[in-house]
Amino acid sequence: MSLPASLKITEGEVPFSVAAAGKPCKTWYKIVGDLSAADSRRPLVALHGGPGVNHAYLLILSDLTVKHNIPLIVYDQIGNGNSTHLPEKMGDVGFWTEQLFLDELDNLLTHLGVKDSYDILGHSWGGMLGSRHASLQPAGLERLVLASTPADMGLWVKSQNELRTQLPDDIQAVLDKHEHDGTTDSEEYQQAVGAFYARFLCRLDPIPEPIAEGFGWIKKDPTVYLTMNGPSEFHITGPLKNWTMMADASKITIPTLLLNGRYDEAQHSVVAPFFEHIPRVRWVTFAEASHMIHFEERERYMEVVGNFLIN
Template sequence: MDDVTEGFIRVNGGNVWFRITGKGPGTPLLLLHGGPGGKSNSRDPLRALGNERPIIQYDQLGCGNSGRPRNTELWTVERYVEELEQVRNALELEEVHILGHSWGTMLLAAYLSKQPQGVKSAIFSGPALQARRWEQDQRNHLKKLPLEQQEAVEKNERLHTTDSPEYQAAMYSFYHRHLCRLDPWPPEVSEELENMNPQIYNFMWGASEFTVTGILKDYDASEWLQELKMPALFTCGRYDEATPQATAYYASLVPEAQFHVFENSSHMPSVEEPEAYMKKIREFLVQQEK
């Protein structure tokens, strides 16, 4: 696409990479990628909205094209919140819509709890807003895998051998059901998993989606979601790690929030149903600017 700007922003701890797609007249949309330790998707269908509004992506510190310091003191929710504010300031985003996906919804919720100025709306895509509920939902998903894979997960987590081939095989079987159901996976899904920073993921979350042992284990945004004063949209896939039941619950906590399920998707509707995903997000953004 034309009108693409890339560069780096100095933040506490290093440099983060950003990309701005489009120069449309609407309020910019800032995207917060998943993980922790993930990266931006160069094929994100929302970039096609750049003729309507700037679409801004950035790789969080330690991720993707950004700097990769190895200091675990940098891997905290508080520092990532600070980083988000530094990105906004550097790009002069006085008014902005923000979309978080997966871990990005945790970051978004934590950022909004600081009551920043100029955020016109919030979109929670595949929300992970209670770490313990997320873990329990994945445990429930796990019960639907073949028994030998369930046993492989339990055994290898007990023995701390989660890098074993049988554990990895069980994890990928789970991913094909609840992360992305396309077969074969498109390149961006494999790239995201291959380029994930395992140090950040393990430190903040744990060895896998099934068990949270990292610093996020007590994360819970539910108590103050009802204090959000801006328009909000909560979305998930029918087969999502972020279950429709959990997502609907989070939406119920926010006054007048919208809730939508992508019926043919799991955790990556932007990949599994890109046209429907783009249409829904665009529709919500246009509503806020009438």
């Protein structure tokens, strides 16, 4: 998406050493705003979802840079977007681990010189990553926003299957057939998944280009998404199906903001454990939004997040 011409934009690459990769790796990043300006606030590091999309759909958070002078840092996680791709690691669950992405985040924070004072906004999988990072209580992390983020993937799968029953019977039948037959890469299955997404992932029509760009990256290189997650948001076959923060949410001691939408894939049941266990937490639900609240209710979203970050 286009950014205001008045904003300082910096792009770069950070070397990221991953011994098991078998080749040099890099993390691509973009900074919107000026980290060194005397009047800048703490930077906001935005963690994209998927896992497997790219940073583009989070550039809209530059609204916060314009209004509050909060520098925004976005990046493409390894295996995605402009960062190093490793298609040869398809199916390697020992390589594509949560720890890999935690290490990458730490490496980026150190390289950019912000690890002593920063905030994090994680969306969906990015919130899962951000919540784990926060539970380790890094000294420089001051505020956390978990946007449409599940606290437990068992709860997520249960919720997705409940939402799925709201689809027309013929679409449910297509999903059931291809999942049973192992033909989830078929065009018919993908179209049926699209019907689910139109209700619970993004209700805008047409879908905003930055969101479509992220889906495009999964099609170009599905390595990370298929290995860690599986064929769709509700047919989870990868190791993320066992992911949980239930035992560690209470270790998040910084002020935390939970966000979800009324029609969100991240229904109340998957967000509630964060609210129950994080000591300093606020929860806001958006009445007209699904999983892409920052596009669907952009003005109110930026108001809620901006006020949380600056107060």
